[in-house]
Amino acid sequence: MERYSAFGLVKHALTGHKKWPEVWRSPEPKPEYDVIIVGGGGHGLATAYNLAKNYKGKRVAILEKNWIGSGNTGRNTTIVRSDYYYKPSAEFFKYSLSLYGKLSKELNYNVMFSKRGSLTLSHSRDDFDFQRRLVNAMQLNGIDIRHIGLAEIKKICPILNFSKDARYPIYGAMWEPGAGTVRHDAVVWGYARAADALGVDIIQNCEVTGINKDLQTGAVTGLETSRGKINAKTIGLAVAGHSTELAAMAGFRLPIRSMALQAFVSEPVKPVLNTVISSRAISSYASQSDRGGLVMGGGVDPYNSYAQKGNTPVLEEVLSGLIELVPSFSRVRLLRQWAGIVDYTYDSSPIIGPSPVPGLFLNCGWGGGGFKAIPAGGEAFAHLLATGQVPPLVEAFSLSRFKDARLVDEAAGAGIAH
Amino acid sequence: MLKIDCPWCGSRNEDEFSNGGESHLVRPEPPTSVTEDEWANYLFYPTNTKGPSKETWFHKYGCRQWFNVTRNTATHEILNVYRIGENPPEENS
Numbered sequence A: 001m002e003r004y005s006a007f008g009l010v011k012h013a014l015t016g017h018k019k020w021p022e023v024w025r026s027p028e029p030k031p032e033y034d035v036i037i038v039g040g041g042g043h044g045l046a047t048a049y050n051l052a053k054n055y056k057g058k059r060v061a062i063l064e065k066n067w068i069g070s071g072n073t074g075r076n077t078t079i080v081r082s083d084y085y086y087k088p089s090a091e092f093f094k095y096s097l098s099l100y101g102k103l104s105k106e107l108n109y110n111v112m113f114s115k116r117g118s119l120t121l122s123h124s125r126d127d128f129d130f131q132r133r134l135v136n137a138m139q140l141n142g143i144d145i146r147h148i149g150l151a152e153i154k155k156i157c158p159i160l161n162f163s164k165d166a167r168y169p170i171y172g173a174m175w176e177p178g179a180g181t182v183r184h185d186a187v188v189w190g191y192a193r194a195a196d197a198l199g200v201d202i203i204q205n206c207e208v209t210g211i212n213k214d215l216q217t218g219a220v221t222g223l224e225t226s227r228g229k230i231n232a233k234t235i236g237l238a239v240a241g242h243s244t245e246l247a248a249m250a251g252f253r254l255p256i257r258s259m260a261l262q263a264f265v266s267e268p269v270k271p272v273l274n275t276v277i278s279s280r281a282i283s284s285y286a287s288q289s290d291r292g293g294l295v296m297g298g299g300v301d302p303y304n305s306y307a308q309k310g311n312t313p314v315l316e317e318v319l320s321g322l323i324e325l326v327p328s329f330s331r332v333r334l335l336r337q338w339a340g341i342v343d344y345t346y347d348s349s350p351i352i353g354p355s356p357v358p359g360l361f362l363n364c365g366w367g368g369g370g371f372k373a374i375p376a377g378g379e380a381f382a383h384l385l386a387t388g389q390v391p392p393l394v395e396a397f398s399l400s401r402f403k404d405a406r407l408v409d410e411a412a413g414a415g416i417a418h
Numbered sequence B: 001m002l003k004i005d006c007p008w009c010g011s012r013n014e015d016e017f018s019n020g021g022e023s024h025l026v027r028p029e030p031p032t033s034v035t036e037d038e039w040a041n042y043l044f045y046p047t048n049t050k051g052p053s054k055e056t057w058f059h060k061y062g063c064r065q066w067f068n069v070t071r072n073t074a075t076h077e078i079l080n081v082y083r084i085g086e087n088p089p090e091e092n093s
Helices: A006-014 A041-055 A089-105 A123-140 A150-154 A184-197 A240-250 A313-324 A329-333 A373-389 A392-397 B034-043
Strands: A036-037 A060-063 A117-124 A146-148 A172-174 A201-203 A208-213 A219-226 A228-229 A232-235 A257-266 A274-279 A284-288 A296-303 A336-345 A352-354 A359-363 B001-008 B010-013 B018-022 B052-058 B065-070 B078-084
Touching: A036 A219, A036 A373, A041 A060, A041 A184, A060 A228, A089 A184, A089 A373, A117 A123, A117 A150, A123 A172, A123 A201, A123 B018, A146 A150, A150 A172, A184 A201, A184 A373, A184 B065, A208 A240, A219 A232, A232 A240, A232 A373, A240 A257, A240 A336, A240 A359, A257 A313, A257 B010, A274 A313, A296 A313, A296 A336, A296 B052, A313 A329, A352 A373, A352 A392, A359 A373, B001 B034, B001 B078, B010 B052
Parallel strands: A036 A060, A036 A232, A060 A201, A117 A274, A232 A359
Antiparallel strands: A117 A172, A146 A172, A208 A219, A219 A228, A257 A296, A257 A336, A274 A284, A284 A296, A352 A359, B001 B010, B018 B052, B052 B065, B065 B078
């Protein structure tokens, strides 16, 4: 791998930028690997990178049905934060955010982490009191977050509608200064490049069509794919909204619903919004991309879907709410709208751990919050795939919690707008 | 925007309705002998079908009646609508 540097940029400029090496290979699948990861999104790629880096000597492949990053990692709204309520979630997401802070250096790839802070607004006295309680709990869990009043909000984000007779009057906010945005494609490309350099085979346009098991032990032996049979005794699934389908191939069910989560981006405008704003009452959030587009999102479409397209009632709800919050946005035109198929669990917490089939491991259930979890999720899943042991960081997120009644219910507390 | 054919009111826009999840779920009985696995399966393990899926819908801003819908989750096409207590149309024929 050629390291990226200012010197390299100058060197390639002299040759007209015609001699850049390819960023990752496109190898043919081998008949056998030690570990196969299904799903070439952020979690799959980060897992492969950590496997190759921390557990040397294993032959690792990633199989991706489409192109890497073409699923939810390429469709999310790039926000990273750690304002979770319960201790296991707070510890996990705090760690993940800290890894994002070091990721550009780690991967030698600029992931454009912009630590611009996240402002979650409250619009009523009850909402205000509830946020105070959340912030107290989060602070006890070591999250860098504060409960702030109007004067400070005005300083951070002056374009909000502060009028007293606003449809959604502003009472206060949770302010997480260390949150921000990360360029989503750069995370995919950075991990892919680094994993490839460590010998991981990234196999694109390779759809898994079946999971083979040993008839005696029931353990996985490999996969049937659109590019032939590939054997491995350890297989990790990191396929988000399509987890149910893969689980069905292996003969079990998951406590997951697949739903469409939409996002919208406006035409590029001059810098107007220097932070991430969100409001649970309105179920909308927004930030401004480096190119100038307002990146907006909100609640999930309220029924199961695998269609990767959003419906108009949610679009109207999200955008009408946002226009009440920031009236100047009403004149901005929408450029694009899309949806990703996210995998919701009933407690809005992920599942990382062994599946009912020996040798098959799960990384799913992130819902709308998987992007911010990529660095820590990849590290934990790599540990699991390499050793078969669940690392302490993700012990609470087992599949068995649904049967043992040990849910980590983040639906209300985590500042999840959906 | 989905158009949903309420069996009582006729075709209306989806924002008049709310989705109640999968239909034809049978609650395990009796409570004294239901195992944790059975109860967890009932509460938390949907079929999450890709393709034709049987669902309950509620006409929230209309007649406020529940009814069944078969909807293709991969395309959002609504295949049929039938009342609570009825069998899905393909199973009648």
